Amino acid sequence: MYAVKPVIADEMTPKDWGLFFELSRVIHSERRRKSKFITEEEFRQRKTSLLKNLNFSIFLLEENGRLAGWMGYLSQIDSSNHSFGILFLSLLAAENPDQENRRIIARVIAGEMEKMKHDQFLFSSSESKMVELVREFGGVKINQKNIYCLNVANLNPEQMKTWADNPAAEHLGLKFELYEYLPEYLYPEFSQLLTDLTGDIPRENRTINPLQTPEEYQKSAIQNRESGHFMMHFLLFDQENNLVGMTNVTVPNRPKAVMLQWMTGLKEEYRGKGLARWLKAKMLASLLEKFPDSEIILTDCYAANAPMIKINLEMGFTLETEEHEYLTTAGQLHNFLQKR
Ligand SMILES: CC(C)(COP(=O)(O)OP(=O)(O)OC[C@H]1O[C@@H](n2cnc3c(N)ncnc32)[C@H](O)[C@@H]1OP(=O)(O)O)[C@@H](O)C(=O)NCCC(=O)NCCS
Numbered sequence: 001m002y003a004v005k006p007v008i009a010d011e012m013t014p015k016d017w018g019l020f021f022e023l024s025r026v027i028h029s030e031r032r033r034k035s036k037f038i039t040e041e042e043f044r045q046r047k048t049s050l051l052k053n054l055n056f057s058i059f060l061l062e063e064n065g066r067l068a069g070w071m072g073y074l075s076q077i078d079s080s081n082h083s084f085g086i087l088f089l090s091l092l093a094a095e096n097p098d099q100e101n102r103r104i105i106a107r108v109i110a111g112e113m114e115k116m117k118h119d120q121f122l123f124s125s126s127e128s129k130m131v132e133l134v135r136e137f138g139g140v141k142i143n144q145k146n147i148y149c150l151n152v153a154n155l156n157p158e159q160m161k162t163w164a165d166n167p168a169a170e171h172l173g174l175k176f177e178l179y180e181y182l183p184e185y186l187y188p189e190f191s192q193l194l195t196d197l198t199g200d201i202p203r204e205n206r207t208i209n210p211l212q213t214p215e216e217y218q219k220s221a222i223q224n225r226e227s228g229h230f231m232m233h234f235l236l237f238d239q240e241n242n243l244v245g246m247t248n249v250t251v252p253n254r255p256k257a258v259m260l261q262w263m264t265g266l267k268e269e270y271r272g273k274g275l276a277r278w279l280k281a282k283m284l285a286s287l288l289e290k291f292p293d294s295e296i297i298l299t300d301c302y303a304a305n306a307p308m309i310k311i312n313l314e315m316g317f318t319l320e321t322e323e324h325e326y327l328t329t330a331g332q333l334h335n336f337l338q339k340r
Helices: 016-031 040-053 099-115 128-136 157-164 166-171 184-200 214-224 275-290 304-313 330-337
Strands: 003-006 056-063 066-077 083-091 120-126 140-151 175-178 229-237 242-253 259-266 296-302 319-330
Touching: 003 099, 003 214, 016 040, 016 066, 016 083, 040 056, 040 066, 040 214, 056 099, 066 099, 099 128, 099 330, 128 214, 128 319, 157 275, 175 275, 175 319, 184 214, 184 229, 184 242, 184 259, 214 229, 229 275, 229 304, 242 275, 242 330, 259 275, 296 304, 319 330
Parallel strands: 083 120, 259 296
Antiparallel strands: 003 056, 056 066, 066 083, 120 319, 140 296, 140 319, 175 229, 229 242, 242 259
8 A cells, every 4th residue: 555665866757756846845835834835946956966965865655656755864973973864754634644544654664764774763843743653653752842933024123233242252352254155174163063062952852963074064065055055154263263153044045035044052161141142143134135135034943942042032033833853763663663
């Protein structure tokens, strides 16, 4: 009844791409995303670039010969050099509402995951239907993540001016620099700080932290360029030109694109001085200068990250969606697959 087919970009016919595109378009509209859906050409280009440049695999799920969804894995390494998988699930909402069907689909997905030979898998979703599938094969909720949305029209320019005028930044002699993609000499320092900051994020439960490496940055830069995105890095340097803070924004190359802001962070000794507000305000001013037609910025944050949430809310971000982060171990998958 169910079949799984790997997506091998070079072997996909125009008809295969057309069906995959149509499925994703329907799922995108079901999820009522803020961003407009891309064209079929852009879709094909982005998926091909993901498969080519990152350790990303995609499988199409067929139900009685009809496309019903797709799953993806990104293979990554954590800071102790263990490999782990990040799982993505996209299934049509109308399909498979009953328990029996859910178990069958969970078996298909778990079977594919087991082949990846990872010790652990992370999965995040706001959709109860996807979360129930992951629970079916043993996944355990470890954290809650919030997605916040800022409508640029709701910004308070007076407040942004006050935030951008921070005496501590001046006193410490900090320099703020904007890069559209990083120059190669900054890859190692940036990757190290990103790894450290990711490890510092407050959260309810331990989770797996990916090890960011210069090679990983390079791969994702190539993939983002090929997908037509701008990767904007707003970096903070001390007087000796050491990187001490960052905030980053990915901007799709199209009018009124929904921008994605990620990882605002400071080295520990620079925290507690109002510098994240300063960094965010400077970032916004530069961003709106470069992309004046911007309307919407999205950002995500663990629900346990009190300082970041406070800053986001003060700035005018509002809570858009609550996502649940699940961890599944190879042992849980194995036990589930052993059951009749
Ligand atoms: C998030 C981060 C950038 C904030 O840096 P910062 O500018 O030094 O922020 P502060 O520590 O001054 O905290 C901001 C506000 O939250 C408040 N706050 C801090 N901890 C809090 C807590 N546990 N509960 C409630 N409020 C808290 C602070 O009092 C401050 O408000 P105030 O200025 O009105 O007093 C920094 O903590 C960091 O680099 N963390 C690690 C990386 C990270 O988590 N990044 C976010 C990823 S989404």
